[in-house]
Amino acid sequence: MNLLLVGGSFKTMPIEMREKLAFDGPKLPAALNELSARFGCEAAILSTCNRVEIYVARAGAATALDADLIAEYIAEFHQLPYDQIRASLYALTNEDAVKHVFRVASSLDSLIVGEGQIAGQVKQAYESAQGGGTAGIVLHSLFQQALAVAKRVRTQTGISKGHVSVSSVAVDYVRQVHDHFGDKTVLVIGAGKMGALTLKHLRELKPERILVTNRSPEKAQDIAKECGGSAIPWDQLDDALVEADIVLSTTGAPEPIMTRRRFDGILARRSRGTMVILDIAVPRDFDPRIHDGDRACLFNVDDLKRIQEETLKERQEHVKPSEAIVEQDVARFLSEWRRKKNGPIIAQLRQEFEKHGMAVSADVLAKFNGKLSEEDKKYLEGAIKLVLNRILHGPISALAEEVPEPSKHTLREAMMKLFRLER
Incomplete structure (x- = not known):
């Protein structure tokens, strides 16, 4: 491999x-x-x-x-x-x-x-x-x-x-900023998988309104229906931002959907308090210069690292057994891969030795010219097979355990050459 x-x-x-x-x-x-x-x-x-x-x-x-x-x-x-x-x-x-x-x-x-x-x-x-x-x-x-x-x-x-996903931790962060949600309007921009997961956690906060917008009206409507929210046409995004207290943006658009100049116009129309914007899209949806810490608090994925540290402390007890499972499966995967790769060579090697063993057995039986009993014949064949298995055990085990490096000579190549095996 x-x-x-x-x-x-x-x-x-x-x-x-x-x-x-x-x-x-x-x-x-x-x-x-x-x-x-x-x-x-x-x-x-x-x-x-x-x-x-x-x-x-x-x-x-x-x-x-x-x-x-x-x-x-x-x-x-x-x-x-x-x-x-x-x-x-x-x-x-x-x-x-x-x-x-x-x-x-x-x-x-x-x-x-x-x-x-x-x-x-x-x-x-x-x-x-x-x-x-x-x-x-x-x-x-x-x-x-x-x-x-x-x-x-x-x-x-x-x-x-x-709750340990990026979307759920983002919602937990909002919970730290606001102590109640009964009068809050939440706007989710983007109705993909991340947006759907975010909405799942937002419903637990029981905000007054949940608005969903997406370039695809059908997607926005489907998810809004699932969460009891309202779908907003994409061309009304600015109006929705004027009304929003909490914004979760997850579009994954190749360019920012909200520039600083455009957002300044939205802020000029707002009469509500601070807008919390969680931009968990990559590339980012909002120009980072929008953040001023007063009218708009903007956070992106990297800002969640602080919360990650707290989560790690809570989950540290589960990391060690999880790592042990990974180690076991890595060893199993590599062993299985080597078995698949070297299986044909090992089979050829056994066939060659068995062929020679059968030839030796036939020669011995011929020399005794029928004087051996059936029990003696079985004993002879078993003894030859035992010797061959013991001889092969070392090479086959080494071949099964080898981790070959690219561009380096391998035991597999050496055995094929020594025993004249076919590729």
Whole structure:
């Protein structure tokens, strides 16, 4: 297996950089096809508000994939200087990459540990690679197992209990700002999955009104109906902002939907108190200069890190058993992969030894010229098989345990050459 992961997350780069590196909309299938064609490999891309990661793989380990070339591709694709992004990117290979993907899918590497959305985002990345025809034997195995690990962690530990998603923590932050909601108007901009999750938690606050707006009127109406809110036409966004006390924006539009100049006009029409804006979209929906701490308090994804620290303290007791599950499944995945890859070679090796063992048995029986009893014949065949199994045990065990490095000679190659096995 030759697996390489190159990417960056909230741990290594600020939101401004993550926005520039996002593979959203039509960018994703184009990037997948180009990666696969240029590097002759399988390819998948995970692009969320908190991370951008590219996974490339080749089933054979003969030629190593180059992390610098993948990083250069990322810069080229987004038309950014290579030197501007390289220091913020990390690169992991093979076992380290497998472990990282399993931890990401299990929300152990999330901004909010235990959040439930990342598994769905990993699944979506896998499905995009499947749909584009860029997922092969390595990535199929990797992502299927990663999703299985995520399910184990979620069901066997308490790490996902309570409100731990970005959207639910955002609502918890609003709860800290306002002590009551009976007279508040909430406006949700964007009716995608993140918006729907946010609405689910907002209903528990029992605000006076919930307004939903989206470029797709049908989506806005569907979600507003589910939460008992009202759908607002997209062209009435400014009017809705005039009435809103709390704004949760989750569109994922490629450019900001609200500029500073446009928002100044909205503020001039407002007679209500401070507007709290939680911009949890990447790229951001609101110009960051809108924040003044008085009339408008604007917060983005990175501002949630403070709350993440509190959440981590509460969930620390579940991290250790979750990590143990990941470790177990990494070992199981690597063992299974080596078994799949080396199975044909091991089978050939056994067949060759059994063929020679049968020849030796036939020679011995011929020399005794029928003087051996049936019991003696069975004993002879069993003894030869036992000797062969003992001879093969060491080489086969070493082959099963080997973690080959790309571009390095391997035990597999040595055995094929020594015993003249076919590829």
